[in-house]
Amino acid sequence: MTKHKHAAFTICSNNYLGQALALKRSLLKHNPEMSLFIILVDKLSDQVDYSIFEPAEILPIADISSIDLEDLIARYYIIELNTAVKPSVFKFLKSTYPQIDVLYYLDPDLYFYSSLSETNDILKNKTAVLTPHVLSPIPRDGHQPEENTFLRFGVYNLGFLGLRMNSDITTKLLDWWEERVIHFGYDRPNEGYFVDQLWMAHAPLFFENVVVLHTYSYNMAPWNLHERHVTSVDGENVSLNDGSQLVFYHFSKLSDDKNAISREYDRYVLDDFPLLKAMYTEYKEILKTCNYSEYKQIPIAYPVKLNLKPEPKQYSLFGKLLRKIGWRMIRWSEN
Numbered sequence: 001m002t003k004h005k006h007a008a009f010t011i012c013s014n015n016y017l018g019q020a021l022a023l024k025r026s027l028l029k030h031n032p033e034m035s036l037f038i039i040l041v042d043k044l045s046d047q048v049d050y051s052i053f054e055p056a057e058i059l060p061i062a063d064i065s066s067i068d069l070e071d072l073i074a075r076y077y078i079i080e081l082n083t084a085v086k087p088s089v090f091k092f093l094k095s096t097y098p099q100i101d102v103l104y105y106l107d108p109d110l111y112f113y114s115s116l117s118e119t120n121d122i123l124k125n126k127t128a129v130l131t132p133h134v135l136s137p138i139p140r141d142g143h144q145p146e147e148n149t150f151l152r153f154g155v156y157n158l159g160f161l162g163l164r165m166n167s168d169i170t171t172k173l174l175d176w177w178e179e180r181v182i183h184f185g186y187d188r189p190n191e192g193y194f195v196d197q198l199w200m201a202h203a204p205l206f207f208e209n210v211v212v213l214h215t216y217s218y219n220m221a222p223w224n225l226h227e228r229h230v231t232s233v234d235g236e237n238v239s240l241n242d243g244s245q246l247v248f249y250h251f252s253k254l255s256d257d258k259n260a261i262s263r264e265y266d267r268y269v270l271d272d273f274p275l276l277k278a279m280y281t282e283y284k285e286i287l288k289t290c291n292y293s294e295y296k297q298i299p300i301a302y303p304v305k306l307n308l309k310p311e312p313k314q315y316s317l318f319g320k321l322l323r324k325i326g327w328r329m330i331r332w333s334e335n
Contacts, residue, residue, distance in 0.1 A: 018292030077305035107159035221250035
């Protein structure tokens with residue numbers, strides 16, 4: 001049982017444990033006073049030695065009884081599923097570990113270079129901390145991302161979220177957010193839905209004391225390189241062009257291409273940023289030590305769709321039925 005007042009959790013399946021292990025090592029190196037929970041949207045696998053994640057605690061999602069996993073698996077594909085449970089996990093950890101004052105959600109592909117001391121201080125008396133995808137206009141040069149990208153997918157990046165737990169406002173925020181993502185946590189931006197993230201655009205308006213960070217040091221990522229640049233690197237002390245020290249970088253959509261920054265965004269390549277290129281090279285080497293390639297080969301145990309490829313209407317109900325049958329067969333095999 002954690003004794004720490006500050007904690008964080010990430011959510012992934014077994015095939016993302018390489019990134020989760022790199023996150024764990026970097027987070028706890030720079031934040032030794034924190035506890036980390038790895039929420040496993042999967043079954044425990046004989047192929048994994050979970051002891052190497054200690055002192056982080058591995059918690060299978062099926063152990064959280066408040067989550068109707070069978071229903072979510074029938075309706076959501078894997079990314080929708082992983083994000084739909086996020087507010088429920090916040091609520092579970094809040095009730096299970098009442099001594100936690102500040103709780104963060106962190107994507108498994110974050111890597112820490114400094115501590116969360118700034119946001120820990122903010123959350124002593126504020127409700128939540130959000131990080132925008134971008135803080136300045138993006139050039140209209142025909143490359144991705146564009147500003148309207150974030151109108152479709154969310155102004156704030158929910159790969160990072162900090163909440164103060166001992167707050168009635170936080171309780172109301174989590175109840176509201178949970179209800180929305182359980183029922184409407186779809187990846188359908190053309191219909192106004194994007195998993196858990198797009199809903200959070202309402203949070204600063206609906207709830208008091210929600211802080212939007214205006215610093216480059218949190219959530220530097222492939223989508224904001226038009227404004228954020230590494231100016232010097234001294235070990236893990238990474239200085240940025242706004243004078244701040246990098247807290248964490250978001251290695252989102254990592255590409256096998258040695259010169260690509262991301263699988264989705266094409267405005268820049270790594271050769272444009274030599275210092276950043278060195279950071280990417282180092283991160284990929286770290287992933288090798290975290291058995292990244294081996295974990296990637298582990299299939300997800302649950303009968304969940306792995307991508308968003310639409311099912312023909314005549315098959316969609318049949319597909320949901322098959323996933324329900326698959327889930328019940330898993331339940332039967334465990335009894």
